[in-house]
Amino acid sequence: MDDLTLRIRDLNLRFKSLFSDTAVLHGISLHIRRGERVALVGESGSGKSVTARIVLGTLQELKTSRISGTVEVMGRDLKKMTEKERYALRGRDISMIFQDPTSSLNPVFRIAELFHEVLKRRDPGISAAAARARAAQMLAQVSIHEPERALDSYAFQLSGGMNQRIMIAMALANEPALLLADEPGTALDVTVQAQTLELMREMVERNATSVLFISHNLGVVREFADRVYVIYKGRIVEHGTTEALFADPRHPYTRALMAAVPRLTGGGIPDVPEVSESFFDPMITHEGLREPEPTR
Numbered sequence: 442m443d444d445l446t447l448r449i450r451d452l453n454l455r456f457k458s459l460f461s462d463t464a465v466l467h468g469i470s471l472h473i474r475r476g477e478r479v480a481l482v483g484e485s486g487s488g489k490s491v492t493a494r495i496v497l498g499t500l501q502e503l504k505t506s507r508i509s510g511t512v513e514v515m516g517r518d519l520k521k522m523t524e525k526e527r528y529a530l531r532g533r534d535i536s537m538i539f540q541d542p543t544s545s546l547n548p549v550f551r552i553a554e555l556f557h558e559v560l561k562r563r564d565p566g567i568s569a570a571a572a573r574a575r576a577a578q579m580l581a582q583v584s585i586h587e588p589e590r591a592l593d594s595y596a597f598q599l600s601g602g603m604n605q606r607i608m609i610a611m612a613l614a615n616e617p618a619l620l621l622a623d624e625p626g627t628a629l630d631v632t633v634q635a636q637t638l639e640l641m642r643e644m645v646e647r648n649a650t651s652v653l654f655i656s657h658n659l660g661v662v663r664e665f666a667d668r669v670y671v672i673y674k675g676r677i678v679e680h681g682t683t684e685a686l687f688a689d690p691r692h693p694y695t696r697a698l699m700a701a702v703p704r705l706t707g708g709g710i711p712d713v714p715e716v717s718e719s720f721f722d723p724m725i726t727h728e729g730l731r732e733p734e735p736t737r
């Protein structure tokens with residue numbers, strides 16, 4: 442099972458404060474092999490982003506979070522790592538792309554300086570000049586034709602589409618094993634979003650990067666992912682290859698989600714109807730796709 446980039450087993454999450462105790466994830470299990478693009482799809486509030494934040498190792502630092510279960514990144518159990526070790530993993534072996542590129546890029550620094558900080562995560566001694574050269578090379582790969590001009594700019598001086606390309610280039614600059622992509626481009630118009638996804642696909646294929654792709658939009662997922670996990674109220678309700686899932690969606694929630702695929706002409710995301718709690722068990726797994734057994 443060495444080719445597993447990510448394995449999550451029986452992940453549970455609660456947020457507990459003096460006044461409330463809310464269960465958010467209920468026994469999530471999923472895996473991603475090297476070079477696989479795997480989607481976690483579900484509506485707003487289903488628990489996609491918190492799952493990504495646990496993999497990124499940031500939710501562990503929150504005082505109100507209670508996490509149980511196992512998350513292994515390239516065979517390393519996050520729970521057994523120190524906060525410092527998890528920090529080191531982030532930006533070097535795992536990176537993340539967010540929905541809104543412009544607000545995610547720090548406005549106080551020029552793009553070249555942001556790249557320098559990112560590249561230091563893998564090579565702490567890298568000079569500004571070497572970082573700039575690597576950044577220019579990455580920007581050329583995402584089809585930015587005047588990389589030098591972009592490097593001297595601040596994010597707010599550039600378009601949303603341009604910033605999205607920069608964010609992809611930055612997220613992949615250290616050749617991470619795992620990329621977490623949280624609805625990349627949803628803040629942009631649909632044409633730019635489609636270009637962004639195509640670009641991201643080319644980039645991850647080049648280095649056999651594993652991707653956890655988070656989305657509420659099954660239409661986008663169909664274009665991008667090899668496999669899909671459908672999440673509903675913190676539970677995985679169906680799992681299959683993209684092909685199998687689209688050919689034969691079995692869970693009522695998956696069907697409802699398919700019926701609600703946003704139209705390309707805009708008009709927002711239609712509501713997904715509630716499905717009965719009795720549909721939760723058992724999870725539907727399409728043939729031959731059991732979660733891998735623990736090796737130890």
Ligand SMILES: Nc1ncnc2c1ncn2[C@@H]1O[C@H](COP(=O)(O)OP(=O)(O)OP(=O)(O)O)[C@@H](O)[C@H]1O
Nearest residue numbers: 456465483484485486487488489490491492505657
């Ligand atoms: N820090 C927090 N404290 C308390 N509850 C939280 C916290 N962060 C998230 N939640 C709750 O956890 C649930 C899952 O949230 P999450 O952001 O993962 O949903 P999501 O599926 O990613 O939705 P979206 O598509 O809107 O981002 C929500 O009910 C949310 O309110």
